[in-house]
Each structure stands twice: as C-alpha cells, then as structure tokens.
Amino acid sequence: MQAPARSLVLWFPDWPVTALRREATTRPRADAAIAVFEKNIVTACSAAARAQGVRRGQRRRDAQALCPALTVVAADPVRDARAFAPLVARIEEHAPGVQIVRPGLCALRARGPARYYGGEEEAARTLLRLLAADDVLDVRASVADGIFTADQAARTAPDAATVRIVPPGEAGSFLAPLSVAALDDDELAGLLSRLGVHTLGDFAAMPVSRVRERFGERGTRLHALAAGWDSQPVVPRTPPPELHRTVAFEPPLDLADQIAFGMRVAAEEFVAQLGAHNLVCTELRVVLTGERAERSERVWLHPGSFDAAAVVDRVRWQLAEDGQGIFGSGVASVHIEPEAVDDAAHHAKGLFGAGSDERVHHALSRVQAMLGHRGVVTPVIGGGRWLAERQVLVPWGDRAVTAKDRSRPWPGSLPDPLPATVYPEPRLIEVTDIAGATVTVGERDVLSAPPAVLVTGGQRRRIREWAGPWPISERGWDPLRRRRAHRFQVVDDDGGAWLLVAEEGEWRAEGRYD
Structure with missing residues (x-):
C-alpha cells in the first residue's frame, strides 16, 4: 500500500468564537466567556469559558450552571465560512493549493512549500508568521502523512509556537495511543468501546475482514485512518473570482x-x-x-x-x-x-x-422609497413558544433575521401546521361546561369539566371536538416573569377550528385555523 502524501495542516482552535470576534460590530472583550451552541449543545467556547469548566458537547443548562456570565451565541456556519475565506486567500498568496476541510481547518500539499521555504517546519512557521501579522495568533500547524494524521497532530500541539512534525512512515505509531473518539463517529466509537477497543491502535490491530463484516465500508475506511493509511489526497480549492x-x-x-x-x-x-x-x-x-x-x-x-x-x-x-x-x-x-x-x-x-x-x-x-424603509414589510416565522412573538415583520429587501432562532428547540411551542390567523393580542373569550360554569384547569392539568361552549364576540358556539390541555411553563425560576398556561384546540359546530389558551383563570383565543 502506497504511503499517504505529506500534508501540511493549519488548525484554528474554536474558530466559531474567533469568527464572531472578527465580524462583530462591537467586539467582545478578550477575556469574555463565550460559547457557541447548536441544538443546545456547546460546539465551541472561548478560553475564558473553558477556564470555568465549559466544554464541547455540554448541554446549555450545564454550561450556564458552570459559568453564569456565559455569553450564548447561536452557531452560524455562514459567518464561520465568511470570516475564514480572507485568511485562506492570504495563505494562498504564499502557498497555493489550499483545501478548506471546514471553516477553521485547512490543508496543503507539504512538498511544494517545503521545497520553497527550506523544509516542512520552516514552511509551517512561515505561514504562522503570516497569519500572526493578520492578528490571528492561536493557530496550530503540523505536517504528517495524510490530512487525518496531520489534523490529529495539530490538535495535540501544546501551543501555537510548536509545529508538530510526524516523520514519514510513523503515522500509525503516532495515532495508536489516541482515543477512537478521534475518528469523529460517535456510533462507531460507542460500539468499539463496548467491545473493549478504546484506542486507534487497538482498532487498527483488528483484522480488516472482520471490520468490513461488522462495520461495512465506512468502518473499513475509518480502520485505514486509524492505521495511518489516509488515502484521501489534498484537493485544492478553485479560488473564487474577485467580485467585490x-x-x-x-x-x-x-x-x-x-x-x-x-x-x-x-x-x-x-x-x-x-x-x-x-x-x-x-x-x-x-x-x-x-x-x-x-x-x-x-x-x-x-x-x-x-x-x-x-x-x-x-x-x-x-x-x-x-x-x-x-x-x-x-x-x-x-x-x-x-x-x-x-x-x-x-x-x-x-x-x-x-x-x-x-x-x-x-x-x-x-412604494418603500416613498413610505420609508419600514413602510413595506413581509412576515417571517421566528422562534418562540407563543404565536404572536413568532410572527416577525421584516422590511422589504432585508435579510430575515429574527431575535429568536427558529431552529432552536422550544419546548411547549406549537408544531406545524400553524394557524393561518394569529391575533397580535390574544382575544378574551369564555369557555364553559354544559351547565354554563367556566372550565378551569386544576392541579396535575386536570379539567374541572369537559369544554362545551365557546363564547366569542357575544356569540355562543357549541364545541363539537376538543383536544388538550398542553401545558406551557416559562421562567419558573423568576417570580416576576414566570408564566404557566395551557393550550387547547377546539372545533365549533360551524366547523371553525381555534387555538385557545387558559391562563390564570382566563381564556383567550391565540389563533384560528382558517
């Protein structure tokens, strides 16, 4: 088997945090505790947050419990890529043929820069000095057989001043003591751990035939990576045209x-x-x-x-x-x-x-030019639990940026399909049982009686079908802002479908399914 080509890797630790600092209009302080979250999981954090115990993979509530002053930032792959592109262009001025593995990690074929700058280590140090001149100081560089081994070597570098060089032919021995988690496959790592295989060396020692039989072609590919045989070459990007x-x-x-x-x-x-x-x-x-x-x-x-x-x-x-x-x-x-x-x-x-x-x-x-920028708006759906706060009006031509991210989990929010009519201010209504008494929700979400009549705008409507209650609880830790309510869906005798909310003994219509 032919040895993998030598690869030079530049790794920018916690790049999403760095990208935020470089793009923010008001840059956060250098000692600010910042964590980037995706699906309520920490994907990157600053050194100050790490010093407080925040780590990648933590849930949001655990991270905030460790660091109450933590600044929470939503993941933004577009921002990360946009901030990374100028640095890649700068690297290409001195060492062409850069592959962006992902924002914050790039690779080059080591042979050309090494011959030009007088060696692999000197080539890596030249690029580090180049980035330092652009005020990017925390960068780890390494050279090894294949991108995967070079990436792992960069991550084990103690600081930005150390360039890790894994000699040719020694990728397998370098990778052997590393955890199988380095393969970035949680499912495979979990299976291997249950089998008593905890390091890349243990995994590489398994017969290829058994690995293919048990884990398929993907397992075989990862088995080759663990042994230091990275068959994936550096694929340089085609620089984008200068359009700005x-x-x-x-x-x-x-x-x-x-x-x-x-x-x-x-x-x-x-x-x-x-x-x-x-x-x-x-x-x-x-x-x-x-x-x-x-x-x-x-x-x-x-x-x-x-x-x-x-x-x-x-x-x-x-x-x-x-x-x-x-x-x-x-x-x-x-x-x-x-x-x-x-x-x-x-x-x-x-x-x-x-x-x-x-x-x-x-x-x-x-029309917008005559009425002003906010004279023409379009609706977009944002995040939140209540329909009124999810309906956001954006000026015509602006990017739809909402204060609350729709992609985040919102326990208690209403799933699709959403009501076609949403009342900006929920309408006060009455819901009574068959005897005319107001229906209430007691402890353990138990109704005082089945809803029978809906009274809205002075008109009585018989409730033909109903579903609920679905409890919503917000800010239970804050005595001033905490809120607990119950949602219901009802269908009246005319076929109208309503979304109702019972809160503190009152009933309101939040929306209507038209």
Missing part, C-alpha cells in the same frame, strides 16, 4: 445623493463582473465606513437579482436608515460584495413561470 468593489471618498461625504452618485460606476462594474462569470447576485452585503472607523453593515435580499440601480438604491436606503447619528464626520468608503450568488441560466429558469415577479419587486421598492 470598494469606493473611497476623499474627503468623506455626508450627502446621500453624492455617495449614491459616486457608487454608480462601481455598481455597474460589480454587475458586469457577475455577468462575465455567468452569475447573478441574490444577496448583497453593503459596508459603510466613516472617517473615524464608524461602521454600518447590512445584507440585502433581492427576489430576482441585483442590477446597478438596485445596488445604488440599497446603499442610499442604508444611509437613510443608519447614517443618522453614526457617521459624525461623513462616509469615507463604501464596500459592496455578493453574499449569495446563483448560476444565471439556472436562476432564469427558476424565475420563468414561478417565483417572485420582478415587476412586483420594483413596484414595492418604489
């Missing part, structure tokens, strides 16, 4: 019309460059910078694709929205770049006969 444009104003300008006029040529070049690569821009990032480092950054959406006029309009509206009180001495520069692009031919086919009408977009944009 930056316009600097000297001296800074403070009139929106002057700035928009100065942007027109750059906007036309931006759109022309997209066309030259057969691309269209569906999301646009606009960054305004003041003479004193004031900054405004927004991502704008377009249901079709941006043309030059639409780019200039977005800059103008951002100035109108954010310019007041931010740019005291005027705008020094405007930077535009595509946040999301699509193939032009594919995009055109998708618009034909379906999707948003371009004429509708231009009409709404004109």
